[in-house]
Amino acid sequence: MLYDLNIAWSPTTPASEIESTLRLAKGLGYDVVALNHTISDPSIPTQPNPITNPITTPTTSFSKFLPIILRRATLLIADxxxxxxxxxxxxxxxxxxxxxxxxxKSFQWACSSTTEPPALISLDFTQSLGYHIHHKTAMSAIARGSRFEICYSQPLQVSGPETSRQRSNFIGNVQNLLRATKGRGIVLSSEAKNALALRGPMDVVNLLAVWGLGIEKGFEGFGDGARAVVVNEGIRRRGFRGVIDIAKPAEGGEENLKQRQKEDQGNGKKDKKQQQQGQKRKNWGVGGGAEGGAMSKRQAKKLRKEGPTAGKA
Structure with missing residues (x-):
């Protein structure tokens, strides 16, 4: 399965536009996508999740051709x-x-000092970061379970006189991150605001291979790496401290358990009967041998020859 964990969403985005983006994502091969709500001021009181599932809207048709939808929040951290x-x-x-x-300061905090490690650390690579991404800082975040996100559509959606500068910033910052992480812990997403910003997975992997990300690690960023993020976050929300997960039992589980218990009881009776029969076989030849075991053919022949005087002293 292929994942795109960042498709831009806002309350003003029409449902029809979201639907067209999701349908194109499914056509490009993405099986799971996440609608991303960017929150610029995380200090305000937490509101109910505003993202509604477009599949349930009246304007949506052919919902079976849409990918699985997750809801995501991205917090802009300054302090x-x-x-x-x-x-x-x-x-x-x-x-x-x-x-x-x-x-x-906020980057170092996100990598090593948060109370709970974030699922993703996402940077705006079109801007000048103003600092260098060190190997030790990046690997500490990966060791805690976080992943770094590269959004390939960021340079495609810039406009204005600073377009060339922003695109060069994107390339330099991505190469800086790949050098710091050595290509480990990378998740690839689109951050597409519309369907025109989406690209096929193979195109993105080939482009990032030019900038230093290996082909295998590129596909892992769309596949196993992104899947690990989704699974870990699901366990964290359904379980206790990420350890105990509540799983729904299979249908007919109790009936199958009773059937196995009956079979085990039947097998136990058969084993006991076989043991009793074996004991009887041992007792058949009492007095025939030195230790009361089964009588040999030679001993039986000798007794027949001796006849009625065999037992006289």
């Missing part, structure tokens, strides 16, 4: 002190939680 204690609220409200630090 970690006002956000750290709010992460748990957003975790329970959305399926996925990503952090987008806007400074070196």
């Amino acid at each position: 970690p002190a006002t956000t750290n204690y709010r992460l748990a609220d957003f975790t329970h409200t959305y399926d996925l939680l990503a952090l987008r630090p806007t400074s070196e």
